[in-house]
Amino acid sequence: MTVMEQRGAYRPSPPPAWQPRMDPAPLLPDAEPYRVLGTEATAKADPDLLRRLYAQLVRGRRYNTQATALTKQGRLAVYPSSTGQEACEVAAALALEERDWLFPSYRDTLAVVARGVDPVEALTLLRGDWHSGYDPHAHRVAPLSTPLATQLPHAVGLAHAARLKGDDVVALALVGDGGTSEGDFHEALNFAAVWQAPVVFLVQNNGFAISVPLAKQTAAPSLAHKAVGYGMPGRLVDGNDAVAVHEVLSDAVRHARAGGGPTLVEAVTYRIDAHTNADDATRYRGDAEVEAWRAHDPIQLLEHELTERGLLDEAGIEAARKDAEAMAASLRERMNRDPELDPMALFDHVYAETTAQLREQRALLQAELEAEQERHGEQEGGAR
Amino acid sequence: MTVMEQRGAYRPSPPPAWQPRMDPAPLLPDAEPYRVLGTEATAKADPDLLRRLYAQLVRGRRYNTQATALTKQGRLAVYPSSTGQEACEVAAALALEERDWLFPSYRDTLAVVARGVDPVEALTLLRGDWHSGYDPHAHRVAPLSTPLATQLPHAVGLAHAARLKGDDVVALALVGDGGTSEGDFHEALNFAAVWQAPVVFLVQNNGFAISVPLAKQTAAPSLAHKAVGYGMPGRLVDGNDAVAVHEVLSDAVRHARAGGGPTLVEAVTYRIDAHTNADDATRYRGDAEVEAWRAHDPIQLLEHELTERGLLDEAGIEAARKDAEAMAASLRERMNRDPELDPMALFDHVYAETTAQLREQRALLQAELEAEQERHGEQEGGAR
Amino acid sequence: MTTVAVKPATMAQALTRAMRDAMAADPTVHVMGEDVGTLGGVFRVTDGLAKEFGEDRCTDTPLAEAGILGTAVGMAMYGLRPVVEMQFDAFAYPAFEQLISHVSRMRNRTRGRMPLPITVRVPYGGGIGGVEHHSDSSEAYYMATPGLHVVTPATVADAYGLLRQAIASDDPVVFLEPKRLYWSKDSWNPDHPTDVEPIGRAVVRRPGRSATLITYGPSLPVCLEAAEAAQAEGWDLEVIDLRSLVPFDDETVCAAVRRTGRAVVVHESTGFGGPGGEIAARITERCFHHLEAPVLRVAGFDIPYPPPMLERHHLPGVDRILDAVARLQWEAEG
Amino acid sequence: MTTVAVKPATMAQALTRAMRDAMAADPTVHVMGEDVGTLGGVFRVTDGLAKEFGEDRCTDTPLAEAGILGTAVGMAMYGLRPVVEMQFDAFAYPAFEQLISHVSRMRNRTRGRMPLPITVRVPYGGGIGGVEHHSDSSEAYYMATPGLHVVTPATVADAYGLLRQAIASDDPVVFLEPKRLYWSKDSWNPDHPTDVEPIGRAVVRRPGRSATLITYGPSLPVCLEAAEAAQAEGWDLEVIDLRSLVPFDDETVCAAVRRTGRAVVVHESTGFGGPGGEIAARITERCFHHLEAPVLRVAGFDIPYPPPMLERHHLPGVDRILDAVARLQWEAEG
Numbered sequence A, B: 001m002t003v004m005e006q007r008g009a010y011r012p013s014p015p016p017a018w019q020p021r022m023d024p025a026p027l028l029p030d031a032e033p034y035r036v037l038g039t040e041a042t043a044k045a046d047p048d049l050l051r052r053l054y055a056q057l058v059r060g061r062r063y064n065t066q067a068t069a070l071t072k073q074g075r076l077a078v079y080p081s082s083t084g085q086e087a088c089e090v091a092a093a094l095a096l097e098e099r100d101w102l103f104p105s106y107r108d109t110l111a112v113v114a115r116g117v118d119p120v121e122a123l124t125l126l127r128g129d130w131h132s133g134y135d136p137h138a139h140r141v142a143p144l145s146t147p148l149a150t151q152l153p154h155a156v157g158l159a160h161a162a163r164l165k166g167d168d169v170v171a172l173a174l175v176g177d178g179g180t181s182e183g184d185f186h187e188a189l190n191f192a193a194v195w196q197a198p199v200v201f202l203v204q205n206n207g208f209a210i211s212v213p214l215a216k217q218t219a220a221p222s223l224a225h226k227a228v229g230y231g232m233p234g235r236l237v238d239g240n241d242a243v244a245v246h247e248v249l250s251d252a253v254r255h256a257r258a259g260g261g262p263t264l265v266e267a268v269t270y271r272i273d274a275h276t277n278a279d280d281a282t283r284y285r286g287d288a289e290v291e292a293w294r295a296h297d298p299i300q301l302l303e304h305e306l307t308e309r310g311l312l313d314e315a316g317i318e319a320a321r322k323d324a325e326a327m328a329a330s331l332r333e334r335m336n337r338d339p340e341l342d343p344m345a346l347f348d349h350v351y352a353e354t355t356a357q358l359r360e361q362r363a364l365l366q367a368e369l370e371a372e373q374e375r376h377g378e379q380e381g382g383a384r
Numbered sequence C, D: 001m002t003t004v005a006v007k008p009a010t011m012a013q014a015l016t017r018a019m020r021d022a023m024a025a026d027p028t029v030h031v032m033g034e035d036v037g038t039l040g041g042v043f044r045v046t047d048g049l050a051k052e053f054g055e056d057r058c059t060d061t062p063l064a065e066a067g068i069l070g071t072a073v074g075m076a077m078y079g080l081r082p083v084v085e086m087q088f089d090a091f092a093y094p095a096f097e098q099l100i101s102h103v104s105r106m107r108n109r110t111r112g113r114m115p116l117p118i119t120v121r122v123p124y125g126g127g128i129g130g131v132e133h134h135s136d137s138s139e140a141y142y143m144a145t146p147g148l149h150v151v152t153p154a155t156v157a158d159a160y161g162l163l164r165q166a167i168a169s170d171d172p173v174v175f176l177e178p179k180r181l182y183w184s185k186d187s188w189n190p191d192h193p194t195d196v197e198p199i200g201r202a203v204v205r206r207p208g209r210s211a212t213l214i215t216y217g218p219s220l221p222v223c224l225e226a227a228e229a230a231q232a233e234g235w236d237l238e239v240i241d242l243r244s245l246v247p248f249d250d251e252t253v254c255a256a257v258r259r260t261g262r263a264v265v266v267h268e269s270t271g272f273g274g275p276g277g278e279i280a281a282r283i284t285e286r287c288f289h290h291l292e293a294p295v296l297r298v299a300g301f302d303i304p305y306p307p308p309m310l311e312r313h314h315l316p317g318v319d320r321i322l323d324a325v326a327r328l329q330w331e332a333e334g
């Protein structure tokens, strides 16, 4: 049948499938990052929460400096510091209930620790004795994800599965500004919105992906503006304002738990340190920028607020500091012990049940190690 | 240095990096798809263009029915019809200048043909005698892309390269509603916006990705709303209104050529036929929906307009029909000839210079074919 | 394992039934992919599952393979057993990073604490007249990725049995379904449907004394046909169906080769860097002094998969296999 | 080819110089990737290029590997010669679909009309104490993909010469850079910097009569060390540097193996499904009657790449190579 034979009704109206769809306005972020500290909203904040956040921020900063120090002592292979981003890291951990799940990216050991994972176990990957050090199920924290943005679909799948099972569990997934450029970011957010999965995405926009500044990463008005393209709300928050981040994340978590679906949160913050200890940030950014951000330090912002409101005095500051020092001392001490290494473990977890091939290879390595030991023994014996 | 030692200035202002950025409002699409036919805007349309579009639509529909018929005759391995989407296909081709490039997806042979490629060459992939039948450089049409959305970064790269070379060339890339879910869609649009590449993305939202309806593909207010997340304008258009699609694409092409960067256009249309001849659409959609869309047929919409305005009479309709029939007859006739097949060509274009390995394998096949021919000869000889 | 042949079915039907039975037996089994729900898959292999178990158990996903596999990882983390369908071989490539960097490594990464019991079903191979990107044999990529099981049935009974085993496995399994055998019919016993050898065991499909053909999936019927034809030439060919490329059954394969002293590996995948290299090398390492001739390979050419009108020249056929058998240095015997 | 050694440089420096010289000689050469511009790459291999040639010629891209390779395809379509850097081996996986479905096939797809002269630089392999995902040996994936050249230098002179050749090639080249040799120093002649064998030729790095070690990239220095150590055991080992896995130099390899009658293939990549299988299989096919022993393989274990503190157990070292040499059935000789 050709067209000509199909004449008849003709409808110069909007295309039939077109129904006015969701109003995009509520999905768009505010023009400015949401802040609490230094604004009127601060009065409403729960003093207990503020103090908890403060203590955690101080601990968090100390954790960052201690871990960085451990790289210099050769105790960590590498450390991507979250100095300057402690408000995001801590708020992410504190916004979750115990039954919820956290999906960290490689920079987020602090969030992992703040969630309750033993710092030594959180640092296993970066020390290099194994890939992931903690039991993900113990604290409901996924392994640190090195391939950027790949953890986001995991968070969506887990949240979706929990919902299918009838559990009111929320997943919070962390990603960097650079990670938003990956295809996996897009696919994860799309699946989340289509499935209305109870998941919250927190982008820590710290200005850089290694050396690449945000302007080379995206031309969007903000990263939070990506949300509308998936049909979920986008929220923009001052990432150095721990109270604001905590509030925005808690709202998003509550919303997700109540069946309202996913939210994309962009926290505007700054990576004060170099990308990792191995990086030289002076190659791609100036001191002035760093200094400007130092003056917007998340700990000082909160400390100022607490002191102003009479919720914190010198004794309180000192107590927080002492607590942080104790944590650092314990971490230092434990990290200075050599980890126990078992080369045979290389074969133990590749499959649920090992294969004939791996058994052969295991035996080969075993024999090599025995020969090595024998040689050592002989040498030592000879030396005596 | 611990936090405590860093006290000093403190700035409870917006985060330092935060400057008010691009206003998102101009990037957002209209609430309803843009239309020309049946509205006042129609008066401004160029009669010549309308007639050209009409003739091409009629040809396009005939091309679709002819190609579908060829599958039944075993002359095409498969045909993904664009019946119902001719307005998009034709407008895409006509919105481009000769020096511009078209990046079609697997469904877009009609756009390829409308751009000037020989229909037989455009159908090579679907006939199965080779992968891509035409010389991409001859008409500046990239090969049909089967892996969905993968052609989008190609379009961005080509447009970017042209701009770097100082050529005012624009690339127009086609993708389906389903294809927007792929990571490559995201990455391509992001690169395009960051590079301000002269590229236009046309999403033909035809309601389905094989059997999956749009509602399972995205929760966004519209696909055009994705644009703001990349920092480019998103435009929504009635994809069955050839004049509207042509106008929106032409504007976007002009904008890109003038250095204004990329645009995302969503054309709301409908796949009237099944996914391909091999698909059974009754498994996943009802007749009523299809009928509603038939009443919004792109050809009839335009034909009605032209007749109303006295730009088309029965003779004109007949002329268009005859032209289309002639094209179909020639296509049929040429497709009914067996293509020339050269098995040895399998080895000729894998590398610029063949390898020793491929030479060996070529010789093996050559010997096999000779043996085959000998056997045939013997059998025929024996039969005589 | 003896199977009483009672009921003919196609391989596609056996696969459907395997998923159906797995879903009925275990509420944590979820099927997901493009068009697997309402449509029942482009090959109809998931036909009826959405109807019987609901769309939450058999889900049409958005069109994004990395997203499909990536969300399946998350679902598996929460205790589900996702069965993921990749629509065609070449459309599994976008999911490569998820497969290599996560699916294959999560158990090892977490010292066994976070296994990922995911089955990734991939219709693979050519011979169906498919246009570009619809006929790839991608098994070499999967074989080279430690942490994955790579399984491929060649018979209707194995289609059922191996898929049930794959879904039940606590390890991720790449389950390669030979497209051109989807419609192959065979008798099998639906009352003892899992009565097949376990994943990891190869099976002698045809005993023989002259030489051993080692193959899997789509090439098994071709090898059996070649073995029949070889009788006319005086060769009694043994045919081994590997069934599982990982783990690899060295024992069965080497026992056979030691018996016959000659072997040809046959597969559709390109030869260079393909599975045959590994197989030939390991046989040679293990059976060198039993070999009367080098282990030869009959494989697809080292070219991108051809357009449908030329694919027959690429695919290993009976003649090419017999030519290889003829090159097994028989004169050396005499 | 004789190279007058005059100026010591690291492999990283030679690679930088190769790109610099290629960019100076040909305005269509563009370098792109993550952090390649201002930073000069995380390994500093692109150091100075953005400064000398501007950011349009050496471009910091957004963080998306499929996007990087996909836009490079488009740039190549328009006549440019993109040199793409993947930051680490495992971070090339997101670009797999673009590589397999387009980069490797575009020439063939278009009957030669649309070649894609793209060089994909991939720092690969372990031994640098890298954490997970930073030490993969992914060459098996690339080898199994027809349409790609797969090249890997092991010496400073080759780093320069092969990269110049790769960039000049009209075919796509996956250029694998052994990370742990980046800082290896060697003397080379900057006045005849391209004075190396062409892509596709293997080179005998050490002649020997007892057995042939066949290797490439990161394992070459280990093999040379093993050959030195073997002298004490009375073995005079030959060492072949393949340089190019695709195309493969059967001629040089087989000539060597025919001479020595014994061979061991050595690489870091996992053994199963790794390059060694292909290499051993093709040697055996071609040199069966010259072999005194099966071609053996020394490779990484069939496990995900280990954490840094355990990687030394995984990497083929001198002892493991010598153990393999010892298993080459020397007794058979006597």
Ligand SMILES: Cc1ncc(C[n+]2csc(CCOP(=O)(O)OP(=O)(O)O)c2C)c(N)n1
Residues within 6 Å of the ligand: A107, A146, A147, A148, A175, A176, A177, A178, A179, A180, A206, A208, A209, A210, A271, A275, D034, D063, D087, D091, D094
């Ligand atoms: C898929 C992938 N590509 C590249 C890398 C290498 N890489 C590690 S961190 C990094 C930058 C990440 O930037 P961003 O997402 O902003 O996170 P941040 O480092 O700022 O926390 C890159 C490119 C990687 N880990 N994964």
Ligand SMILES: Cc1ncc(C[n+]2csc(CCOP(=O)(O)OP(=O)(O)O)c2C)c(N)n1
Residues within 6 Å of the ligand: B107, B146, B147, B148, B175, B176, B177, B178, B179, B180, B206, B208, B209, B210, B271, B275, C034, C063, C087, C091, C094
């Ligand atoms: C990467 C990839 N995944 C899956 C497919 C299989 N496939 C072919 S067409 C199609 C649906 C495409 O839908 P859409 O993008 O809306 O385009 P349309 O068919 O409607 O033109 C699918 C899933 C493919 N070609 N490529």
Ligand SMILES: [Mg+2]
Residues within 6 Å of the ligand: A176, A177, A178, A204, A205, A206, A207, A208, A209, A210
């Ligand atoms: Mg960042």
Ligand SMILES: [Mg+2]
Residues within 6 Å of the ligand: B176, B177, B178, B204, B205, B206, B207, B208, B209, B210
């Ligand atoms: Mg569609």
